[in-house]
Each structure stands twice: as C-alpha cells, then as structure tokens.
Amino acid sequence: MIKNNKPVKITLAHINDTHSYFEPQPLQLQLNIDGINLSPYVSNGGFSRIATRVKQLKSIAIQNNREFIFVHAGDCFQGTLFFSLFKGKANSDMLNALGIDLMTIGNHELDMGNEPVATFLDRIKFPLLAGNWDLSKELNTKSHQLNGRSNLFSYQSHEQTARWMTRIVDNEPVAIFGLSIDKMADIANVDIDTPFVDAFNTAINTVKSIQKTGINKIILISHLGFEGDRELANKVDGISLIVGGHTHVLQGDFTDLGIKKESEYGLRINDTYIVQAGCHSQALGHCEIDFNADGSVSTFNGKNELLIGRRLCVDKTLLTTHDDQYYEKARLYLAQHDNVIVCKKDPQLQSLLLDKYIPKVRQLQKTVIATITEDMRHIRIPDLKGGSEIAPLVAESFVHMMNHNGHQIDFAIHNAGGVRTSLNSGNITVADIAGKLLPFVVPIGVYRLKGKYIAQALEGAINNATNNGVIGSGSGSYPYTHNLKFNYHGDHPIGKRIVELSIYTKDNRWQSIDDETVYYGSSSAYTMKGKEGYDAITMMEDEGVITQHSMADCFIYFIKNIPNNLILKV
Structure with a gap:
C-alpha cells in the first residue's frame, strides 16, 4: 500500500x-x-x-x-x-x-x-x-x-x-x-x-x-x-x-x-x-x-x-x-x-x-514487372458495362499461389473492397500492386466447404453489398470468384437467390455444385472470418489454414508466372 x-x-x-x-x-x-x-x-x-x-x-x-x-x-x-x-x-x-x-x-x-x-x-x-x-x-x-x-x-x-x-x-x-x-x-x-x-x-x-x-x-x-x-x-x-x-x-x-x-x-x-x-x-x-x-x-x-x-x-x-x-x-x-x-x-x-x-x-517503385495492353476497370458492384476486370484475376491468383504451395484448391472468392483501384494500360511495378491496387497486407487462407455453404456465402455477400433484405455494411463485400459461376436473383426469397451454381473441375468442364460435397476454397483471412455477409464460410470443415502470403504476394506471383491476354510479362 x-x-x-x-x-x-x-x-x-x-x-x-x-x-x-x-x-x-x-x-x-x-x-x-x-x-x-x-x-x-x-x-x-x-x-x-x-x-x-x-x-x-x-x-x-x-x-x-x-x-x-x-x-x-x-x-x-x-x-x-x-x-x-x-x-x-x-x-x-x-x-x-x-x-x-x-x-x-x-x-x-x-x-x-x-x-x-x-x-x-x-x-x-x-x-x-x-x-x-x-x-x-x-x-x-x-x-x-x-x-x-x-x-x-x-x-x-x-x-x-x-x-x-x-x-x-x-x-x-x-x-x-x-x-x-x-x-x-x-x-x-x-x-x-x-x-x-x-x-x-x-x-x-x-x-x-x-x-x-x-x-x-x-x-x-x-x-x-x-x-x-x-x-x-x-x-x-x-x-x-x-x-x-x-x-x-x-x-x-x-x-x-x-x-x-x-x-x-x-x-x-x-x-x-x-x-x-x-x-x-x-x-x-x-x-x-x-x-x-x-x-x-x-x-x-x-x-x-x-x-x-x-x-x-x-x-x-x-x-x-x-x-x-x-x-x-x-x-x-x-x-x-x-x-x-x-x-x-x-x-x-x-x-x-x-x-x-x-x-x-x-x-520497387522503379521495377516494372508487367505491361498491361489495355485499361483494366475495377468496380465493386457490376453495372451495365459489366463487373470488375481485376477482382476475378486476384481471386485466380489465390488459386495459383495456394496450389503452388501444395494446396489443392477448387475455387476462390474475393470481396470487391479488397481491390482499391483500376489499372491503366502501360507498365506496372510491384509498388503499383502492393502500394495501390492491393495495399492491405492481409493473409490468404484455404478451407474446405460444403457446396450449400458456398451458395449461402455468395448470396450473403451480395445481399450485404446491395442492402437487399439486410442492413448491409457497404458495397465492398460484393463477391468476385474464380472457377465458380452462378446467377443471383434478387427478387427470390432470402436463402434461394443463388441459382445455377457451377464449379470448373480439374477435368476442364463445368459441373453443378452438390450441396453436400466438400470443396476446397481460398479467400482472404478477412473473408474467411465471415465478415460482411460471408457468414457461411465459417461453416468450413475444421478451422482452415491461414498462410503467410498476402493478396499482393499472390497477385505479383500470378502476374510474373501466369501471363494472360491482358497482362504480359516484360
């Protein structure tokens, strides 16, 4: 005392x-x-x-x-x-x-x-x-x-x-x-x-x-x-x-x-x-x-x-x-x-x-890693011109990086708010990716999820982004995917708005997702916690794995190693 x-x-x-x-x-x-x-x-x-x-x-x-x-x-x-x-x-x-x-x-x-x-x-x-x-x-x-x-x-x-x-x-x-x-x-x-x-x-x-x-x-x-x-x-x-x-x-x-x-x-x-x-x-x-x-x-x-x-x-x-x-x-x-x-x-x-x-x-600010042949647009919620051209590629980069590290990933989902800007045609540097496009150093993880919960996660994220039947937290939750395709019907009852949900299989064909089949997914650790409408992802089998690779790490690896029709290696 x-x-x-x-x-x-x-x-x-x-x-x-x-x-x-x-x-x-x-x-x-x-x-x-x-x-x-x-x-x-x-x-x-x-x-x-x-x-x-x-x-x-x-x-x-x-x-x-x-x-x-x-x-x-x-x-x-x-x-x-x-x-x-x-x-x-x-x-x-x-x-x-x-x-x-x-x-x-x-x-x-x-x-x-x-x-x-x-x-x-x-x-x-x-x-x-x-x-x-x-x-x-x-x-x-x-x-x-x-x-x-x-x-x-x-x-x-x-x-x-x-x-x-x-x-x-x-x-x-x-x-x-x-x-x-x-x-x-x-x-x-x-x-x-x-x-x-x-x-x-x-x-x-x-x-x-x-x-x-x-x-x-x-x-x-x-x-x-x-x-x-x-x-x-x-x-x-x-x-x-x-x-x-x-x-x-x-x-x-x-x-x-x-x-x-x-x-x-x-x-x-x-x-x-x-x-x-x-x-x-x-x-x-x-x-x-x-x-x-x-x-x-x-x-x-x-x-x-x-x-x-x-x-x-x-x-x-x-x-x-x-x-x-x-x-x-x-x-x-x-x-x-x-x-x-x-x-x-x-x-x-x-x-x-x-x-x-x-x-x-x-x-980093000087090192050019790729040249983009045309402007790439990023928008959170698709409009008459379409959706983001970048967010699906970011999701695709998760799959490639995780598979490169020994995980067998079937699909990826990424929230639109994780991408911060569009990209203009011309040279891009590591600094452009890590400092502007994907500046949040959030780790990417992998998880196992039944098909019915994939549908629920997609619907929950869109409901949240569009305030459709729920009090949403912003347009940043809108989901962009790789190896998934679906239709969203906003006028359907809650829980039944995702239809025709399919996954691209390893034998190069589209197949309808089965509600009880477990699939291997990849998303940011932020999304994996079920935030902003992604609650269903928390229904994953076991606890999932969080890696030490960030969003930018994955996308930079993707640009350098997986060139496509919009991104060309220098």
Missing part, C-alpha cells in the same frame, strides 16, 4: 495510427492571406520530424523538472510499402529509433494473426500494452508463443484486470495500462485461442485493483476509438488521461488551414481528459498534466502540432500581383501558427531510413 502520495508533473507526447508512414507526405493547405486565397502544399510529418520535435519537448520537460513520456496508441502496421515489403521489421526499427516508451496494440497489428506480433515483440525495446488480450488459454504448441512474455502487458485472467506498468515519477508511482477494441475478432485476424475480452469491465476492474495498491494517478493508452474513449470516460471513474487511437481524430483547431475541426484537444469528460493525434505521422500531440497528491488533475495544457518543412509550393499563376509578398506572408503565417511547427528532420533517424529502407522501396 502506497502512503503519503505527492503531486507529480508529467509531459506526455503521443502519436497513433502511424501506419508505416515514415516519410513526409504532401499536404495541401487552404489559407487566406490579406484576402487572397492560397492553396500551398507543404511537406508534412514523417518520423524524422517527429524525432526532432520529441527531442525538443523532452529537453524542455527536463529543464522544467517534469517527467517525460512518449507513447504510441496503436496501429503502426500496414499502410505503405515499408510494411508491404518489410512487414513489421521496419516498424520496430523506426519506433526504437524514435524512442517510444510504450505502445498499445492496435487492430492492424493483428491483420496477419499473432505470429507477426511475436516477431515484433522480439525486436522492440519498449513494452506493448494489451490489457484486455486474454492469452491464458493460448496453445502451448505454437512456435510463436505470446503468453508470459515480459514485454507484453496482457490480460490477467484470474484477477480479470489488465497487467499495468508502474512509472516512478519523483518517487511517486503512476499506473499506465492499455486497452484495445474488444471486437478484435470482427476486424482483425487474432488467433482463436487468444481472444480480446470486454474493455469496459477490464477498465473498471483494473482501476479498482490499481487503487487498492494505493496508486491514485492512472493513465490509459487506448485503441478503442474516439467514441469508445468518450464512453469509457463516462462509465469509469479514476482515469485521469486517455491517450487514444484507431479513429484518426486530429484534435485541435486547424480550420484556418483548411482542416475541419473534429474536437478540441484534451476533451474533458467528467474528470478524464481525452487526447488523439490524427494519423499517418502527420502530427505530434503533447500535453502537460499536473497531478495533485490525491490523484486529481490540477493543470492540463496541450495541443496537437502539424509538423512541416520550411518550404511552400504555391501556384503563382493564381496570384495577380506581389507574388513574393504573399508567399512570404504565408510562410510567416505558418511559422507563427500555434498548432504548426516548422522543423528539420532528425539526422540520425533520417540516416537509418535512407541507409536501410528507402533504397529498397525506391527500387
């Missing part, structure tokens, strides 16, 4: 949902300078600028006798070619170099299942918080065991609490724990033996358990989303600060830069402050939070800052007179803006990026 609690002062810096955006991105601003509307582009964000600003803030905190903590509120995986190419290795290297003190796990860390998280934990130099991730029944036969790792702060099933960290600040303990979306199985690919449990009950139990030890200063690093954080602050007393992620909310007033205001920074609900810092490494949030001896917050000050370079790119053809004058005024306006920091790139972190990772990414 802690006795004689005392006040503490903390400066906390935070980022979230960085999604492998290590390099700066162009950002167009909307400014009004002396009545003239300008739309300059600036170089925004990136890890090297974050590193520079964090070092500045840490130095200021030390000078003012304040504790400094730097946290990441989840979702560092996915997003760019740095993840498509290096999976989690670049993320661990860059976060280590950035000097992160701790991080909460996000849903995209689990897009490829548990194994990449285990590899990530082997590499990072900071703890990963996952306070409602129950690992107590994890199979001990796994090669990537997570339970019992010292740097993973997971759920304590016997106590029904999160395992928390204790940070000693001027001899006074501060408790920090993490929570993530409890519906993780619905949006990610967490292993079935390691579920996420209810976040709110975990929060209530954890706060009570912390307080029983005498600690009265509590911080939550959350990947519940902004609404989830607000709801938790309403329901759970005793948490002074929630540092959030998942919903990409850039708190603060940036309206005079052309960015819509979503929330004030440090939204207060009851006695809890909530902060979130946008996404894609565009901004750094930081706050000074002072605690009274009794654990209440005496002072809270903070803001999000857009981190930009010193140069502005302005279309001067839109200006009539005094071009340089307006340009200089715009530059000065940004330099003096309360929520903008013009800062240089940190040389050490930039060197790591330049020496280790950027050359390989640039090579």
Whole structure:
C-alpha cells in the first residue's frame, strides 16, 4: 500500500495510427492571406520530424523538472510499402529509433494473426500494452508463443484486470495500462485461442485493483476509438488521461488551414481528459498534466502540432500581383501558427531510413514487372458495362499461389473492397500492386466447404453489398470468384437467390455444385472470418489454414508466372 502520495508533473507526447508512414507526405493547405486565397502544399510529418520535435519537448520537460513520456496508441502496421515489403521489421526499427516508451496494440497489428506480433515483440525495446488480450488459454504448441512474455502487458485472467506498468515519477508511482477494441475478432485476424475480452469491465476492474495498491494517478493508452474513449470516460471513474487511437481524430483547431475541426484537444469528460493525434505521422500531440497528491488533475495544457518543412509550393499563376509578398506572408503565417511547427528532420533517424529502407522501396517503385495492353476497370458492384476486370484475376491468383504451395484448391472468392483501384494500360511495378491496387497486407487462407455453404456465402455477400433484405455494411463485400459461376436473383426469397451454381473441375468442364460435397476454397483471412455477409464460410470443415502470403504476394506471383491476354510479362 502506497502512503503519503505527492503531486507529480508529467509531459506526455503521443502519436497513433502511424501506419508505416515514415516519410513526409504532401499536404495541401487552404489559407487566406490579406484576402487572397492560397492553396500551398507543404511537406508534412514523417518520423524524422517527429524525432526532432520529441527531442525538443523532452529537453524542455527536463529543464522544467517534469517527467517525460512518449507513447504510441496503436496501429503502426500496414499502410505503405515499408510494411508491404518489410512487414513489421521496419516498424520496430523506426519506433526504437524514435524512442517510444510504450505502445498499445492496435487492430492492424493483428491483420496477419499473432505470429507477426511475436516477431515484433522480439525486436522492440519498449513494452506493448494489451490489457484486455486474454492469452491464458493460448496453445502451448505454437512456435510463436505470446503468453508470459515480459514485454507484453496482457490480460490477467484470474484477477480479470489488465497487467499495468508502474512509472516512478519523483518517487511517486503512476499506473499506465492499455486497452484495445474488444471486437478484435470482427476486424482483425487474432488467433482463436487468444481472444480480446470486454474493455469496459477490464477498465473498471483494473482501476479498482490499481487503487487498492494505493496508486491514485492512472493513465490509459487506448485503441478503442474516439467514441469508445468518450464512453469509457463516462462509465469509469479514476482515469485521469486517455491517450487514444484507431479513429484518426486530429484534435485541435486547424480550420484556418483548411482542416475541419473534429474536437478540441484534451476533451474533458467528467474528470478524464481525452487526447488523439490524427494519423499517418502527420502530427505530434503533447500535453502537460499536473497531478495533485490525491490523484486529481490540477493543470492540463496541450495541443496537437502539424509538423512541416520550411518550404511552400504555391501556384503563382493564381496570384495577380506581389507574388513574393504573399508567399512570404504565408510562410510567416505558418511559422507563427500555434498548432504548426516548422522543423528539420532528425539526422540520425533520417540516416537509418535512407541507409536501410528507402533504397529498397525506391527500387520497387522503379521495377516494372508487367505491361498491361489495355485499361483494366475495377468496380465493386457490376453495372451495365459489366463487373470488375481485376477482382476475378486476384481471386485466380489465390488459386495459383495456394496450389503452388501444395494446396489443392477448387475455387476462390474475393470481396470487391479488397481491390482499391483500376489499372491503366502501360507498365506496372510491384509498388503499383502492393502500394495501390492491393495495399492491405492481409493473409490468404484455404478451407474446405460444403457446396450449400458456398451458395449461402455468395448470396450473403451480395445481399450485404446491395442492402437487399439486410442492413448491409457497404458495397465492398460484393463477391468476385474464380472457377465458380452462378446467377443471383434478387427478387427470390432470402436463402434461394443463388441459382445455377457451377464449379470448373480439374477435368476442364463445368459441373453443378452438390450441396453436400466438400470443396476446397481460398479467400482472404478477412473473408474467411465471415465478415460482411460471408457468414457461411465459417461453416468450413475444421478451422482452415491461414498462410503467410498476402493478396499482393499472390497477385505479383500470378502476374510474373501466369501471363494472360491482358497482362504480359516484360
């Protein structure tokens, strides 16, 4: 039991949902300078600028006798070619170099299942918080065991609490724990033996358990989303600060830069402050939070800052007179803006990026793997011109890759939303596929499914995509297939809308699918979980197999090895 609690002062810096955006991105601003509307582009964000600003803030905190903590509120995986190419290795290297003190796990860390998280934990130099991730029944036969790792702060099933960290600040303990979306199985690919449990009950139990030890200063690093954080602050007393992620909310007033205001920074609900810092490494949030001896917050000050370079790119053809004058005024306006920091790139972190990772990414962007002889159209739901020309080929690529790896696949189904763009005729590179066409690094799996459930899955996906008799979740669920053909009659009763369902057999003929025959299929792990109308796929025999091949891996292999009339090898 802690006795004689005392006040503490903390400066906390935070980022979230960085999604492998290590390099700066162009950002167009909307400014009004002396009545003239300008739309300059600036170089925004990136890890090297974050590193520079964090070092500045840490130095200021030390000078003012304040504790400094730097946290990441989840979702560092996915997003760019740095993840498509290096999976989690670049993320661990860059976060280590950035000097992160701790991080909460996000849903995209689990897009490829548990194994990449285990590899990530082997590499990072900071703890990963996952306070409602129950690992107590994890199979001990796994090669990537997570339970019992010292740097993973997971759920304590016997106590029904999160395992928390204790940070000693001027001899006074501060408790920090993490929570993530409890519906993780619905949006990610967490292993079935390691579920996420209810976040709110975990929060209530954890706060009570912390307080029983005498600690009265509590911080939550959350990947519940902004609404989830607000709801938790309403329901759970005793948490002074929630540092959030998942919903990409850039708190603060940036309206005079052309960015819509979503929330004030440090939204207060009851006695809890909530902060979130946008996404894609565009901004750094930081706050000074002072605690009274009794654990209440005496002072809270903070803001999000857009981190930009010193140069502005302005279309001067839109200006009539005094071009340089307006340009200089715009530059000065940004330099003096309360929520903008013009800062240089940190040389050490930039060197790591330049020496280790950027050359390989640039090579991908230059390496032509095929030439497309005509434009290839992608549309989610077929129209009068037909359906997607790309999604069926992506499904076909699953079959070829899985068969190449020893699986005997009869058919494949792929949801339209997994393909993100059309393709123009001409050369295409690996970067075009992995960075634009199929940017989500989601694994492909195989499964055994009776014919009647294939029909149900197809109908459920189309019903969902078209809101036909169900409340759908979007057109992205529309199914495209390989080795299957069928007709959908939307005016038939639910359950009887798929007719004339056939499969192309290995002896090169079409054959009607039999309801009770088991067929071998391939889809993304996302679809295999039965999301967005694909519930019937979960009726698979056994549990299926999730491979380590992504959608892009399969399609790149297909392009290189299975040329057809639209895609030609170079």
